[in-house]
Structures are given as structure tokens and as C-alpha cells.
Amino acid sequence: MNIYTFDEFVNESMVTYKRKYTDKYPALSTYGNLNKRNAILKTIVDNNGTLTEEEIDNFFGNKHNSSRWFKHNKKYISIEEDKDGNKVYKLTKHGQRLFNTLNTKKNDISESEEIIIQEGLSINYKEQGQKKVNIFLGRFQPFTLGHIKVLEQIHKENGLPVVVLLIRGKKIDKEKSPFDEDIQIVMFEALQKEYSFLEAIITIPTAAIDVIFNALRPTYEPVLWGFGTDRKAGYKKQIENPKYRQELNVLDDFNGYEIERSDEDISASKVRQALLLDDENLYKSLVPKSLYPQFSVLKNIINAI
Structure with a gap:
């Protein structure tokens, strides 16, 4: 406590x-x-x-x-x-x-997505990244069909691949975030084989805009930052801040992309519940096919916690 x-x-x-x-x-x-x-x-x-x-x-x-x-x-x-x-x-x-x-x-954030109140930015790379991408931030505990639907929607907006930014702060609630970074990367690599628009997964400690750009550059340059309605206020304050845009040297068309959804659409908690109940049929109805083989592994992790 x-x-x-x-x-x-x-x-x-x-x-x-x-x-x-x-x-x-x-x-x-x-x-x-x-x-x-x-x-x-x-x-x-x-x-x-x-x-x-x-x-x-x-x-x-x-x-x-x-x-x-x-x-x-x-x-x-x-x-x-x-x-x-x-x-x-x-x-x-x-x-x-x-x-x-x-x-x-x-904050305009959930407990796992800490945005730091800051006067200035800490920027490692002033030059824009080599490859244009769209980005989406989240916990992904675990990845679900809802997540894939959202990621695909961002991709279809402009045809660019999507980089997933995995937020892992210092304080982690094991019940809500039972899967460690290694397991999440394994899941993502399986998803990449099923969905070609998934470019990469990068772990970041917070959703501060300079942290995001430092993690993406010099390889990637974000065009659209996708977010759900529940994250709109906090993220748009960063995206539309003229001082931040100038300091970061963002693309002219760098912008936020709102996806109208709720946490219920993602249903990660339902997946965790299915794992707890050892309900493989329910699990398979909530996750992409590429994650079907991981049912036993994820179930064992949940049960251990």
C-alpha cells in the first residue's frame, strides 16, 4: 500500500x-x-x-x-x-x-501513462527520422482484436506502417499488467506475421512527447499519433503546442488522430479474465489468431500472479 x-x-x-x-x-x-x-x-x-x-x-x-x-x-x-x-x-x-x-x-492520462508537466523538452535528435510512420501508445496487456482494429484504422488513414509504443512506467500493477516486456515483444512479433502494417514495437517509460521522439528518431518520424477519445485532451495539448512543435522540428502534417472508442472496445481485461477462468474459447474470440498458441503461456503467468 x-x-x-x-x-x-x-x-x-x-x-x-x-x-x-x-x-x-x-x-x-x-x-x-x-x-x-x-x-x-x-x-x-x-x-x-x-x-x-x-x-x-x-x-x-x-x-x-x-x-x-x-x-x-x-x-x-x-x-x-x-x-x-x-x-x-x-x-x-x-x-x-x-x-x-x-x-x-x-495529466489527462491513465495510471500507466504518465505525462510529465514540463517547461522545456529534452531532445536527443533535432533532425527528422528517416521513415514516416504512424504511432499508437498503450499497455497492451495483452494485445486484443480491439487493439488490432485500432492499429489498422490508423494505418488505413494514410497507408503508413504503425509503430507501437509500449508504455512501461516504474510502478506497475501486476494484476492489470501481468505480462512483462519480453512476453509483450513475443506477442508483437507473432502479430507482425499476421499483420504486415505493424512496423515495430518500442518501449518507453512515459507518454511525454520528447520521450516519444527520442525513442523514434533517428529511424522513424511520426505523422499521425493515434489515440482514443479518453486520451484526446492530454495528447492533443502536447501535439498542438507550438513551442514543442518548433523545438522538435516535427513534420508540418504531424497531427493527432482520434479514434472514437472506449476501454470496453479493447477488452484486455476480458482477455485476462478468460485466462483466469481457463476459458480458451473466450480467449480465442478476443485475440488475433496469431496469439492462439500462447494461451497456455499467458494463462500460467496470470495464475502465478
Whole structure:
């Protein structure tokens, strides 16, 4: 369980909300009680929606500080009793709404696709890559027919091959992301034999635009960055930022390509459930034919976790 200390998030009165990116573009910091509140909201969300009274007191250093703070923030955090009669702290509907808003404004991403808030970019290759491609980012746990449908749609937009960018951050939820990088590459190589428009798979730690370009260049140059509606806001902010486009020396026609879909269309969670249930027929109905032979391997990995 992740319990963030008061000093980690607040540092007395200051919150650092971006890691040190480069010496030239250091971490950004902000001050005030609002950030204490936001840190509490994040801590509760990161710990499955609840914190105990002891954890809250530890966060603030002592009970007096926590009690005084909560008097002014009852709108966002409620105190309830669990089944054993112990006090637990949860987000109210207003708190959840505020957290969602803050998370969207700062990240516009899912838990596995961290976009770093940054002032400037770290660019390894100013010159454009040799081969034009389209790109798509994701976790692919595992690859599904839904993924292939999306990748093929991007390819058909302009006929260019598609490079898959596999996002693997430092913190990985084993239940949602049970398959390691090696297994994912094996899956992709099998898919390449079935689908000729798949160019390559590249692993990146975050969805920051400079990280993406550094991973692609000098071999590849992106034309379309495909994304689902759920990623539109965050990715378009990067794609359309004039400063970023100039610094990166992007193609004039480099743009985002929205694919109207939901996570339900991808159904990776359904595939994992089929593996857990040892339901090979359901598994085969959700994945490309080239992944049929991997049923036993993937099932064993899921069962081990």
C-alpha cells in the first residue's frame, strides 16, 4: 500500500509536482493549503479509496494538525466507520470530482501513462527520422482484436506502417499488467506475421512527447499519433503546442488522430479474465489468431500472479 508522507507531498508548505527533468528545466513547485488538500486526495485514491485515522495522523505529523485541517475540508473528505467500527477517511462526491478534475488538468492520462508537466523538452535528435510512420501508445496487456482494429484504422488513414509504443512506467500493477516486456515483444512479433502494417514495437517509460521522439528518431518520424477519445485532451495539448512543435522540428502534417472508442472496445481485461477462468474459447474470440498458441503461456503467468 502506498502511504505518502506529509514531507513527501507538502514539504512543510511546498509541493513539488514535477520531478527534476533537466538542470535547465528544474522541478516546478507550488505553495499553499490547496496542495495539501490535493496531496491528501491523491493519497486516498492511491490507497484504494480509504485511509485509516492512524495513517491520516501520520501524514500530518500529529492528531491536532489533522483534526484542524479536516474542519476546513469536510466538503471533500468524509469520516466513516468500517465494518469493525474503525474510523476511515474517504472522498465525498465533491472530493472525487475535484480529484478527477485535477488529474485531468495535470495529466489527462491513465495510471500507466504518465505525462510529465514540463517547461522545456529534452531532445536527443533535432533532425527528422528517416521513415514516416504512424504511432499508437498503450499497455497492451495483452494485445486484443480491439487493439488490432485500432492499429489498422490508423494505418488505413494514410497507408503508413504503425509503430507501437509500449508504455512501461516504474510502478506497475501486476494484476492489470501481468505480462512483462519480453512476453509483450513475443506477442508483437507473432502479430507482425499476421499483420504486415505493424512496423515495430518500442518501449518507453512515459507518454511525454520528447520521450516519444527520442525513442523514434533517428529511424522513424511520426505523422499521425493515434489515440482514443479518453486520451484526446492530454495528447492533443502536447501535439498542438507550438513551442514543442518548433523545438522538435516535427513534420508540418504531424497531427493527432482520434479514434472514437472506449476501454470496453479493447477488452484486455476480458482477455485476462478468460485466462483466469481457463476459458480458451473466450480467449480465442478476443485475440488475433496469431496469439492462439500462447494461451497456455499467458494463462500460467496470470495464475502465478
